[in-house]
Amino acid sequence: MTRHRTPGGKAAERVKSRIRMSSRRGRGKSIAATIEELQPKLRGRMNYFRHAEVRGVFEELDGWIRRKLRCIMLLQWKRPRAREKNLLKLGLSKKTASPPETDTAPGGTQGPRR
Structure with a gap:
């Protein structure tokens, strides 16, 4: 009988550190x-832990990766007008996508959450 285990915090932190290295801001990649660089790393981690009970760990990691990718996209759209235009293309409403008076909305002038 196989014992199913969950990966410890160190394993998740190692995955995050490798993803951080691949998605650093100064790399200048599209x-x-x-995403192409991250796919084999994530696939390898999933295969390594496929017999463990990792659903919650991977759901948390998935949200973290999506947030990192959104941050990269918003950093590539440097000007508020470009952010507004691209957020409208992605389906956000005009009110949500437009540069706000305060800096808390996605099109804000302080940039994405890091």
């Missing part, structure tokens, strides 16, 4: 190139 979002597609970043």
Whole structure:
């Protein structure tokens, strides 16, 4: 009988550190190139832990990766007008996508959450 285990915090931190190295801001790569670089690393981690009970760990990691990718996209859209235009293309409403008076909305002038 196989014992199913969950990966410890160190394993998740190692995955995050490798993803951080691949998605550093100063790398100057497109979002597609970043995703292509991340795919084999994530696939390898999933295969390594496929017999463990990792659903919650991977759901948390998935949200963290999506947030990192959104941050990269928003950093590539440097000007508020470009952010507004691209967020409208992605389906956000005009009110949500437009540069706000305060800096808390996605099109804000302080940039994405890091």
